[in-house]
Amino acid sequence: MTHIMVPDGVLPWWLSVAGWLIATGLLGVTLRRLRTVTSSRMVPLVAVMTALMVVVMSFELVPIGYELHLTVLTGLVIGPWYGAIAALLFNVLRAFIGDGAFTNIGLNTAVTWIEIALGAAFWAALRPPAQQGRPAVAAGAATFAGLLLSTLVFIGVMGISTVEPGELVETGAYDVAAVGFKESPFGGGLLSIHLSEPERAAGHDDSHGDATRESAGFARFALAALILGAIGALLEATLTGAIVAYIARVRPGLLDLHPTPARVRPASVSVASSQG
């Protein structure tokens, strides 16, 4: 579940703004970290890996609503910091081919980067077994763990989106006599954008019922996202493992794997040489 597949205007505006702030901060940290290294050689590689994610994304597994992205593989090849740039560019391009929300590019950049960074970190941890001839298993495990954790982040973001910050922050003035907070004039938030609320428009205040329905809807969503995400993660982990196994054979340096020395069989001593 590499990105938040929610259209523009569905998530609360403050969450989208927070996503943009996080992405900007991430980009700032990335540029700061890359300031000391010569980045011009990496520019084409970042571009090519971003293009690879976009090309792979265009093969959609419609029955489970899942798109392969090879984000973890991108993390293995270019690392987490260049991966942050790739995550941003990938989400910008996705939006222009009709596969993402423009307002959620910030949030999606953060989620994509989490996958890339976690994948790179897990791969670094699993490099010893990969070095010992099991690169496919190590890459598959790193991919599965990275994707599953990012799915949890995605579900968490969706959970946060159901919270109305006005209800949490605007508690009103403290009333000394009543030892409590008065009702706030901004209890509904300063600016709120919601979907259609026909019952409220008709004058029925059924906020408790709405909250219960919303909670049940989120639980259903979380369960479905987790199940479908796990299936998708398994498929992507298998594919990534197979790809890494191939790369480890033909170009191990690309994954920071040292080529294993060819096994040298003891030369059979020929009769002629032993006699000579």
Added chain:
Amino acid sequence: MIRFASLDRWATQGASWLHRASPVAKWALLGSAVLLAILAREPWPLLAGYAVLVLAVASCRLPVGTLVLVSLLPVPMFGLVALSRWNGDVNVPLTIVAKGTLTAMAGIVVAATTPYPDLLAPATRVLPAVVADSLVLTYRALFLLVARVEAFRLALQARGGVFGRPAPGALPWPARGTTWRRRFALAATGAAMTVVRAVDVSTRLYDVMRLRGYHGRLSPTRPLAPRRADWRPLILALGLVALGVAARL
């Protein structure tokens, strides 16, 4: 699979009123569609906006059916969220899906009428050099990789690696002779070869750029000045915003 080559061909070879407009005017059109998606609480203004964009596509002599299909591709993805917000009122999931398809259509309309370097010209002026350059080079890399994938697919079919055509009357999935295991192995090998090839391409690209004097910053050359043809996309953008405001009144 989205045909990137087709998208690029439509963008570069067209000469319609939308093709002639400046990138800034088209970004404004895109922004207005996003604003409509944010403002709308009911499906009808979104569907009206979508219909207006479809008419714009038709007037630009772009393939309407293909672009509508592409704009509907994310629906299964949005569907999960739409169903989760179901509260007995069909308007709620319909609004969510309509929001998604409207902005998808707007993005595709802009991408199909604007050559990629022009499309990203405004962004490359404000982004840091390493990000802006990567964005520009992604365009080139995208077509190289797509060509590579296409060549691999053709080679497989030409040499009998995959029997893609089912027997007459048979369902599509029992393709003759090719097991799913073999298909997966071929797909993984193809993807792996593409990755290795991609790295080679990036190295070659860097060497060529260095020879041409690249020292860490590509100079943007695309003009952003307003053009005479901008008035129509700007009126369209205002119309979408007016639709959104009217829906809120």
